[in-house]
Amino acid sequence: MLALEEKILQEGQVLDNGVLRVGSFLNQQIDVELTDKMAQEVCNIYKDEPINKILTVEASGIPFAYAVAQKLGVPMVFAKKRQAINLGDSFYKSPVYSYTYKKTYDIAVSKEYISEGDKILIVDDFLAYGKALMGLIDLVNQSDATLIGAAIAIERTSENGGNMIRSKGVRIESLAKIESIENGEIKFRH
Amino acid sequence: MLALEEKILQEGQVLDNGVLRVGSFLNQQIDVELTDKMAQEVCNIYKDEPINKILTVEASGIPFAYAVAQKLGVPMVFAKKRQAINLGDSFYKSPVYSYTYKKTYDIAVSKEYISEGDKILIVDDFLAYGKALMGLIDLVNQSDATLIGAAIAIERTSENGGNMIRSKGVRIESLAKIESIENGEIKFRH
Numbered sequence: 001m002l003a004l005e006e007k008i009l010q011e012g013q014v015l016d017n018g019v020l021r022v023g024s025f026l027n028q029q030i031d032v033e034l035t036d037k038m039a040q041e042v043c044n045i046y047k048d049e050p051i052n053k054i055l056t057v058e059a060s061g062i063p064f065a066y067a068v069a070q071k072l073g074v075p076m077v078f079a080k081k082r083q084a085i086n087l088g089d090s091f092y093k094s095p096v097y098s099y100t101y102k103k104t105y106d107i108a109v110s111k112e113y114i115s116e117g118d119k120i121l122i123v124d125d126f127l128a129y130g131k132a133l134m135g136l137i138d139l140v141n142q143s144d145a146t147l148i149g150a151a152i153a154i155e156r157t158s159e160n161g162g163n164m165i166r167s168k169g170v171r172i173e174s175l176a177k178i179e180s181i182e183n184g185e186i187k188f189r190h
Numbered sequence: 191m192l193a194l195e196e197k198i199l200q201e202g203q204v205l206d207n208g209v210l211r212v213g214s215f216l217n218q219q220i221d222v223e224l225t226d227k228m229a230q231e232v233c234n235i236y237k238d239e240p241i242n243k244i245l246t247v248e249a250s251g252i253p254f255a256y257a258v259a260q261k262l263g264v265p266m267v268f269a270k271k272r273q274a275i276n277l278g279d280s281f282y283k284s285p286v287y288s289y290t291y292k293k294t295y296d297i298a299v300s301k302e303y304i305s306e307g308d309k310i311l312i313v314d315d316f317l318a319y320g321k322a323l324m325g326l327i328d329l330v331n332q333s334d335a336t337l338i339g340a341a342i343a344i345e346r347t348s349e350n351g352g353n354m355i356r357s358k359g360v361r362i363e364s365l366a367k368i369e370s371i372e373n374g375e376i377k378f379r380h
Contacts, residue, residue, distance in 0.1 A: 023302075029302075059268065062249060066256050076220045113218060
């Protein structure tokens with residue numbers, strides 16, 4: 001998606017450790033107009049699918065997921081990362097390893113909010129190693145809901161998480177695919 | 191706001207410890223249509239104010255804050271609750287005590303995203319003791335931005351956080367004010 005790629009080139013900051021920082025528009029400060037366009041693109045891509053629920057994980061996936069849910073007119077559910085006292089009695093949970101924080105944490109969602117009969121589109125802001133996405137897919141599978149696919153804002157293809165999950169038959173559509181970042185230069189895959 | 195009060199009566203669950211659980215529409219599963227109406231109500235209330243940025247804190251404030259930002263056509267920023275490696279070099283932070291989790295944690299926002307000249311509306315889903323709101327106000331004050339006020343989905347007036355903060359001259363508008371919950375019966379203040 002050209003508008004997103006342009007924004008990444010304009011405002012993305014490549015840190016010394018290779019992390020791409022997109023906090024100015026995607027995951028701390030949110031560019032509402034761009035997010036809205038991204039959501040419209042997701043709706044166009046998945047327009048023939050009978051999606052009735054959006055699933056994401058807190059926190060930075062929420063604005064994009066909300067925008068997609070709004071356009072589709074369906075509820076949005078976010079999995080929590082912490083042990084929460086108000087999750088209800090019963091929930092699905094899945095362990096997720098974070099390369100950012102170098103530890104494993106559980107993500108969890110109440111059984112009330114995803115269940116058999118749901119047709120779920122997972123939406124998230126970032127995909128690299130794919131650990132968060134695998135956790136979300138695990139939650140969907142535990143619930144016996146149907147997974148329609150996933151929509152990702154930025155995928156880093158070099159970490160290969162996306163293709164590893166695609167090879168299991170999961171449809172993943174990423175709005176911007178970053179193939180490499182070398183000497184601060186960002187290359188997209190099309 | 192009648193539509194929100196009705197939803198609270200229909201779907202809110204009062205737990206044994208007095209916690210009001212609204213996960214089915216406000217803070218885990220999100221009712222997009224209701225959130226949109228709530229955002230419109232906030233815009234009506236603050237229509238004469240020159241707001242140029244929305245500030246909230248992760249995670250459950252984000253959908254409502256995003257919806258308000260969308261209607262106003264301004265960026266939304268969310269403070270993070272954890273130490274994050276991609277917050278950038280310099281950030282404002284403020285300690286917040288959580289009655290839910292019985293511990294103090296820092297909330298933080300990069301200095302890049304709020305600054306002098308900004309006219310900020312704080313948006314959050316819940317207000318009880320007011321600790322998160324005070325932390326957000328502290329971030330705004332540190333940045334020398336102007337605080338226009340706050341918009342809250344559900345305020346529990348019995349904990350008195352709202353009035354304590356109002357007494358310092360901060361404008362707080364809550365869409366539903368819960369005065370008491372006794373024997374599972376929810377009473378609103380108008």
